[in-house]
Amino acid sequence: MIDAPADSLDAxxxxxxxxxxxxxxxxxxxxxxxxxxxxxxxxAVAIPTEDIPGYPRSTVAxxxxxxxxxxxxxxxxxxxxxRVHLYEGHAPSVLGFPVRLAHALGAQRLLVTxxxxxxxxxxxxxxxxxxxxxLNLAFVSPMSGPVREGEPRWPDLAEPYNExxxxxxxxxxxxxxxxxxxxxxxxxxxxxxxxxxxxxxxRTIGADAVGMSTxxxxxxxxxxxxxxLGISAxxxxxxxxxxxxxxxxxxxxxxxxxxxxxxxxxxxxxxxx
Ligand code: HPA
Numbered sequence: 001m002i003d004a005p006a007d008s009l010d011a012x013x014x015x016x017x018x019x020x021x022x023x024x025x026x027x028x029x030x031x032x033x034x035x036x037x038x039x040x041x042x043x044a045v046a047i048p049t050e051d052i053p054g055y056p057r058s059t060v061a062x063x064x065x066x067x068x069x070x071x072x073x074x075x076x077x078x079x080x081x082x083r084v085h086l087y088e089g090h091a092p093s094v095l096g097f098p099v100r101l102a103h104a105l106g107a108q109r110l111l112v113t114x115x116x117x118x119x120x121x122x123x124x125x126x127x128x129x130x131x132x133x134x135l136n137l138a139f140v141s142p143m144s145g146p147v148r149e150g151e152p153r154w155p156d157l158a159e160p161y162n163e164x165x166x167x168x169x170x171x172x173x174x175x176x177x178x179x180x181x182x183x184x185x186x187x188x189x190x191x192x193x194x195x196x197x198x199x200x201x202x203r204t205i206g207a208d209a210v211g212m213s214t215x216x217x218x219x220x221x222x223x224x225x226x227x228x229l230g231i232s233a234x235x236x237x238x239x240x241x242x243x244x245x246x247x248x249x250x251x252x253x254x255x256x257x258x259x260x261x262x263x264x265x266x267x268x269x270x271x272x273x
Contacts, residue, residue, distance in 0.1 A: 008054035012097075013104050015052045020045045022069040023106035024078035026270060027099065029217060031083075031114035032248075033255015034233060037263055038079045041070035049082035056097055059088040067098075073271035078102050085213060086138055087191040096142030096220025103224045109165075109273060110221040110228045111266065115251050116211035117193070117238035119203050120183060124237065125254045128173070128180045128262065130166050131230030134215050135186040135207055142216040143223055155223035162227040165273065169229055172268040178261050183208030185232055187215035196240025210238055229269065233258045 022045070030037055038044075049055040049065035058065045065082020072079075080098045084090055099110060118124060147153050166182075173180045186202050188194060190212035194202070202210055209232045221228050235254035236246055244250075 009100060009104050011053040012055060012101050016047060016067070016101070016105060019047050020069045022076055022078070024069060024076045024102065025107065026075055026109045026111060026273065027078045027080060027102035027107040028266070028270075029080045029083060029098065029110070029112045031213065031233065031255070033115055033235070033252040034113050034259065034262055035081055036259055037266060038066075038068045038081055040263070041068050041072050041077065041079060044068050044070040052101070054097065055082065055101070056084045056090045056094045058082060073267050075270055075273070077270065078105065078107060083213060086140065086189050086216070087212060092140035092142055092216065093145040094142075095216035099217050099220040099226070100224070103221070103226060108226055110217065110226050111269065112214050112217055112228060113231045113233065113262075113266075114185075114211045114214045115235045115255050116185060116209040116232040117236050117246070118208075118234040118241070119186070119199055119210055119238045120208040121237070121241055123181055123183065123208060123234050125235055126258055127234040128178065128258065128265065129183045129209055129232040129234060130170060130180055131161050131185045131214070131232055132166065132182050133184045134160060134218065135184060135205065136215050137202070138187050138189045138215070142220045151223050155219065157219065157222055160218050160222045160228060161230050165227055165229045168272065169265075169269045172272065173265055176264055176268055178265050180265075183232075185214060185230065186210045188212060193246040194239045199238045199240050209234060231262075231265070233262060
């Protein structure tokens with residue numbers, strides 16, 4: 001594992017402040033294939049994450065990551081294009097860094113999205129699923145390690161996804177004629193996709209969709225008192241549910257296919273939040 005860098009949130013805030021004095025209301029984390037939404041931000045100020053002290057270094061070649069500040073639907077937002085995954089080798093304690101930084105800059109809300117495999121067989125590729133709850137099958141936490149100032153030792157996770165926000169978002173989807181589902185998201189470490197036996201097990205324990213992100217960000221946000229809304233774009237049937245082998249290109253391609261509906265939905269949610 002990569003050692004956790006020195007905990008330099010003050011230095012990170014100062015680095016951001018050299019580029020912008022924005023105080024984002026909302027932080028938006030975009031999943032695989034859904035990143036194009038960042039191009040629709042107005043008056044955008046993009047900061048490479050490698051210019052931010054303490055930001056976990058991306059291990060994906062050519063994808064340094066960016067934080068994009070600007071206006072979206074009349075709101076001040078921060079779009080995170082530098083998501084940090086456990087499978088890149090980072091320590092669990094740094095997985096919440098983007099959320100901690102957003103919070104330190106003023107964000108009180110997290111809108112988190114991801115690409116996920118559908119475990120519920122009625123959730124095929126292209127389904128947009130509001131996350132009602134999650135299962136942490138990576139068994140690690142961004143809160144592990146010494147207690148950080150302003151954070152609880154044992155954060156409560158009784159309502160990690162804000163139910164009132166979810167109800168409103170669902171109503172907006174209906175108004176825009178966008179079909180959505182609700183379900184529980186299960187986090188695995190990856191980077192391998194699951195085995196059919198693992199998917200059978202996950203279904204038995206209550207998971208509707210599976211992926212390799214989101215949960216650490218939501219734990220971090222909840223611990224900081226932020227409200228969270230989560231949306232999974234189902235990009236494939238989970239392992240064993242159809243004959244096709246899984247691959248990342250398929251995940252990206254379905255992400256691109258849902259882009260229009262997804263962008264409309266996210267716009268509507270941000271506009272009214
Ligand atoms: N499993 C894990 N992560 C994923 C999947 C999957 O089937 N699809 C997209 N991300």
